[in-house]
Amino acid sequence: MKRQRQTKLFEPELVNEALRQSFIKLNPKILFRNPVMFTVEIGAVVILGVCLWILSGEKSQGSFLYNFIIFLILLFTVLFANFAEAIAEARGKAQADSLRKTREETPARKLVNGELITVSSSQLIKGDVFICETGDIVPSDGEIIEGIASIDESAITGESAPVIRESGGDKNSVTGGTKVLSDKIKVLVTTKPGESFLDKMIALVESATRQKTPNEIALIILLAGFTLIFIIVCASLAPFAEYAKTAIPISAYISLFVCLIPTTIGGLLSAIGIAGMDRALRANVIAKSGKAVETAGDLDTILLDKTGTITIGNRKATNFYPAAGIDEKHFVKCVVLSSMADETPEGKSIIELAGINPLSYNIENPCFIKFTAETRSSGINYNGTRIRKGASDSIRRYAEKAGNAYTDEIDERVKIISGNGGTPLVVSENEKIIGVIELQDIIKPGIQERFQRLRKMGVKTVMVTGDNPLTAKFIAEKAGVDDFIAEAKPEDKMIYIRQEQQRGKLVAMMGDGTNDAPALAQADVGVAMNSGTAAAKEAGNMVDLDNDPTKLIEVVEIGKQLLMTRGTLTTFSIANDVAKYFAIVPALFIASIPALQALNIMNLHSPQSAILSAIIFNAIIIPLLIPLALKGVAYKPIGASRLLRRNLFYYGLGGILAPFIGIKLIDLVVALFI
Numbered sequence: 001m002k003r004q005r006q007t008k009l010f011e012p013e014l015v016n017e018a019l020r021q022s023f024i025k026l027n028p029k030i031l032f033r034n035p036v037m038f039t040v041e042i043g044a045v046v047i048l049g050v051c052l053w054i055l056s057g058e059k060s061q062g063s064f065l066y067n068f069i070i071f072l073i074l075l076f077t078v079l080f081a082n083f084a085e086a087i088a089e090a091r092g093k094a095q096a097d098s099l100r101k102t103r104e105e106t107p108a109r110k111l112v113n114g115e116l117i118t119v120s121s122s123q124l125i126k127g128d129v130f131i132c133e134t135g136d137i138v139p140s141d142g143e144i145i146e147g148i149a150s151i152d153e154s155a156i157t158g159e160s161a162p163v164i165r166e167s168g169g170d171k172n173s174v175t176g177g178t179k180v181l182s183d184k185i186k187v188l189v190t191t192k193p194g195e196s197f198l199d200k201m202i203a204l205v206e207s208a209t210r211q212k213t214p215n216e217i218a219l220i221i222l223l224a225g226f227t228l229i230f231i232i233v234c235a236s237l238a239p240f241a242e243y244a245k246t247a248i249p250i251s252a253y254i255s256l257f258v259c260l261i262p263t264t265i266g267g268l269l270s271a272i273g274i275a276g277m278d279r280a281l282r283a284n285v286i287a288k289s290g291k292a293v294e295t296a297g298d299l300d301t302i303l304l305d306k307t308g309t310i311t312i313g314n315r316k317a318t319n320f321y322p323a324a325g326i327d328e329k330h331f332v333k334c335v336v337l338s339s340m341a342d343e344t345p346e347g348k349s350i351i352e353l354a355g356i357n358p359l360s361y362n363i364e365n366p367c368f369i370k371f372t373a374e375t376r377s378s379g380i381n382y383n384g385t386r387i388r389k390g391a392s393d394s395i396r397r398y399a400e401k402a403g404n405a406y407t408d409e410i411d412e413r414v415k416i417i418s419g420n421g422g423t424p425l426v427v428s429e430n431e432k433i434i435g436v437i438e439l440q441d442i443i444k445p446g447i448q449e450r451f452q453r454l455r456k457m458g459v460k461t462v463m464v465t466g467d468n469p470l471t472a473k474f475i476a477e478k479a480g481v482d483d484f485i486a487e488a489k490p491e492d493k494m495i496y497i498r499q500e501q502q503r504g505k506l507v508a509m510m511g512d513g514t515n516d517a518p519a520l521a522q523a524d525v526g527v528a529m530n531s532g533t534a535a536a537k538e539a540g541n542m543v544d545l546d547n548d549p550t551k552l553i554e555v556v557e558i559g560k561q562l563l564m565t566r567g568t569l570t571t572f573s574i575a576n577d578v579a580k581y582f583a584i585v586p587a588l589f590i591a592s593i594p595a596l597q598a599l600n601i602m603n604l605h606s607p608q609s610a611i612l613s614a615i616i617f618n619a620i621i622i623p624l625l626i627p628l629a630l631k632g633v634a635y636k637p638i639g640a641s642r643l644l645r646r647n648l649f650y651y652g653l654g655g656i657l658a659p660f661i662g663i664k665l666i667d668l669v670v671a672l673f674i
Helices: 001-008 012-026 035-055 064-088 099-107 197-206 214-243 249-260 265-282 290-296 306-310 328-338 345-354 391-399 408-419 447-456 469-479 490-502 515-520 532-540 550-591 596-601 607-631 640-670
Strands: 107-112 115-120 131-133 143-153 163-166 179-189 285-288 300-306 311-322 367-369 377-382 385-390 424-430 432-443 460-462 483-485 505-512 525-529 542-544
Touching: 107 197, 107 249, 115 490, 131 143, 131 483, 197 483, 214 550, 265 285, 265 290, 265 550, 265 607, 285 290, 285 515, 285 550, 290 385, 290 483, 290 525, 290 550, 300 490, 306 432, 306 469, 306 542, 311 328, 311 345, 311 596, 328 345, 328 385, 345 377, 345 432, 377 391, 385 432, 391 424, 391 432, 391 483, 408 424, 408 469, 424 550, 432 469, 447 460, 447 550, 460 469, 460 490, 483 490, 490 515, 505 515, 515 525, 515 532, 525 532, 525 550, 542 550, 550 640
Parallel strands: 300 460, 300 505, 460 483, 505 525, 525 542
Antiparallel strands: 107 115, 107 131, 131 179, 143 163, 143 179, 285 542, 311 432, 367 377, 377 385, 385 424, 424 432
16 A cells, blocks of 8 residues: 555656656757766656656566656656756856847937937838937948948957048048047938848857857767776676576666766766866856856967057057157157047057146136047147147148148158058147157056967967058057967958867857957857957857956966866776776675675675665765866976876776775675665
């Protein structure tokens, strides 16, 4: 009666459905996709068979209580590995949601019958006309049909320097997602839905796929190989038992199989990945998955966006060059006064370089001239004095219009600054040119030394920029990178990454702009700067909170530690499986084949206690190893052969000895109750 009542509580159909639903809830999308999970699912199916067999009323295979205890322990083991892996699943597949949000939610002031109405950018169609003023985000790709404006395209191109766009000519196009810095423009939408720059970025992001790493492939082969071997081993015991005239209960077959398949390393991989993510976070890097950190440990090539990654992002004044015959102090006074009302980072850096407070000059009733896209200059008027600073060609026309010369000295200085990757600002006083200010992209401090460290680790660094080749070469040499890609478009970055990957290399990409999103999605490790756009952070599988491109050095070291930890625990786990085999098999056949007594090293109490002790050990070894998986093995830059010998000695030998000691101790306790 007792047996029947328990069977009613656990109807086979109900158990089947409950277990199926539990696995689906724990791991809804990755069943049979991950090899570790595949072996675990095999174990789950086998356990389900044991459960149904127990409930079927078969009495010839041992007591119900004994079999049910085995079932519970096996179920705990498999569920633990499954649950841990499902919880840790956080793959870095890039999503285009943030790009779509930018496209759909940007407000647009559409011109309809001479009136402005506000609509969503997603409602704009080819042929519509919209208006943008200072501070507006351009809602769609188009051509300027009226007006001129200074446009910040850094979110799209990654380059900090604003550009001038105006009606007519070849510089009349604007891109959705860019920002108007000055003036007012009327724009004609020139693209159909689905053909804009953002749409192309979405398509590139969605087409990007991250490859499996060599270590991941090796682990797949290893785990799949061992699983097949142990399936064959367990299957071969049936004819052997028949030959030896030994009755082996079904529970013994199942126990042996689940103890031998890689459930231990399957459960620990999640803990190792989580620990890697935690250590990355301590370095102020958010990793979206443990796999991303692991991959960083094997990187061959790193692509770095120039602006905001290698350089600070905003150009800064680095030198003042007064013209011949102009007193340096007077020139400094003029550049400070011309920047007095300039709130741009460049304007502030000019005053910072001068080291003088503009208010100390006690200028009365100044009239500030704001920068416009048309004049491409700004300045100040006071007491009959007119000071202007701006683009060289703009100030040149301004001076020559008043009859003043643009000297060869100034022209040569402008060319030198431009050739060195800088931006020259020419300064005039009362329409006479008095000198040049040099603006440069500032290389982040200490970056050359850290790139040298990456080079010693065998990692190639490549700078990616939209600058012309001359400027790109200058910045690349100054930063100390190994190579550079100039005038790079979003698809150029993806092509370069895919070419490297086809050569069997693992590639990392660091960037901050929307134009970097496809490359960040394609790279094995995509690191977005925290100061970057939402699209870039969405596409990458890491986010650097400090905006420090050399932070990847710490991430690489963390990744190498993660790989070492996984290698040591894999060695320990495999050695465990071998030892557990020799714990169970001799105990099963020792009664029929006395010669096997020589292999019964542990001298276990009985076949029943051997099986139960082995599966209890198998269940508790995973939680016991989690602290080691979380702490990790200390990273030491030693050779592969030396590392292999070290792992085999410490963790291989330890993996063999631990089950013999643990199973024997558990057997002593179990024997008291059997």
